[in-house]
Amino acid sequence: MHNDDYYKLPRFFFKIKIRKASNRLSSNINMMAGNSQNIEPVIVDDRIILNVGGIKYETCKSTFTAYPDTMLGTMFHERNKFMLHPISGNEHFIDRDGHLFQYVMKFYRTGKVPRLDEVITQVPISQEELDEELDFFMIPRNKPSRVKPTKRIHVRDLIISSQLAAFINALRQIISILFLEFKEEFLINRHFPIGIQLTFYERKKLQIFIIAPPSGLKARIEKIIQPFESIGFCLLEGFADDVERYFEDSITGIEWDCIERRKYLEHGGMVKLFDLRITLDDKCDKTDLMKSCCLKRARGENG
Incomplete structure (x- = not known):
């Protein structure tokens, strides 16, 4: 029976299953008590594979849970594991841009949000695309401090500068x-x-x-x-x-x-x-x- 089927059984039957499993575990422990040095600790595999838009990234859950306020930190928290739906084993699919995700992984591994020119990608990426992806994954960013300009800028220059930046981005x-x-x-x-x-x-x-x-x-x-x-x-x-x-x-x-x-x-x-x-x-x-x-x-x- 699949593990998920336990949640569909009546409560009393579920308790019986737990009691039987507990008895079997106690029996096995008693049998091995005389040779305890052969008992090896169980190692939980923390590794996961994220398939982001067809590009796979391998890392550890703890890499994400170290930042609990981010989307992936919340997603892989122990309390939310029942909400996960891996496509196979420990592989999870996320329908986002796999190239942009390099910037997201850079944050989780370094704790710093990389600049646009700090990551080499196969396709050109705009600052607007990067900002949108960081917002989606709830990556925190320090807002730049407001520095009072030393020189007054004419409103016409501001408009032209803004339009020129938008034109280049397009x-x-x-x-x-x-x-x-x-x-x-x-x-x-x-x-x-x-x-x-x-x-x-x-x-x-x-x-x-x-x-x-x-x-x-x-x-x-x-x-x-x-x-x-x-x-x-x-x-x-x-x-x-x-x-x-x-x-x-x-x-x-x-x-x-x-x-x-x-x-x-x-x-x-x-x-x-x-x-x-x-x-x-x-x-x-x-x-x-x-x-x-x-x-x-x-x-x-x-x-």
Whole structure:
């Protein structure tokens, strides 16, 4: 009978089962009393496997319960073990992003919330995505102290700075979405560059929208870039070179091409626009790869 079936038996029958089990245990102890040195203590396996979105992490329950106010600390507390539903043995499935979970594990193992650039992941991750994941797992974070600025900032500068940060974050999200969409082709096929072109008009909304290779992501990406249809041109006009340097410094393998041009209309007149092309390069430098790969550690241990 499965252990869970005990909870369905009448109380008196359950007591009988306990009494019989207790009698058998007492009998076994008496038989072994003369040779107690052969009795080995029972070791409870504290190890668990978390399958997070298909990526498996092996750790100990005590790693999580050391932080009882977090979601996983509460989940694996002894008092809540009846609520657990392992998929097999000590393996538990959590339907979240397995790449982002590296940051969560970093907190449990070090007690510190890592910065975005302190963990190497296979796909680009934005600060907004990281904050959302930390909030989901109830990871505590120290709020930064409010420092009075030494220099007054003009409200116009604040607005532009805020919009520019949001624009960069939107482009990072699009790059991440494109990589995940074509991940298999990108890894298996050589010479398989992935690219997207966005065209921003000076006084018109976004009109041209091209993804190569073609995919069904158009609606999803349009939703991300929609807030910048009318201001994308202004942001690129003032900061195209700065944005390009940002992406080149923070994400390797990105080819950025931003061209300002004029388009002459059929009924007369002219409108200025920016063609923004972002390509994920399929080149792979083995030397650079080994610097950030798990094989580096294995090579160091073996040699």
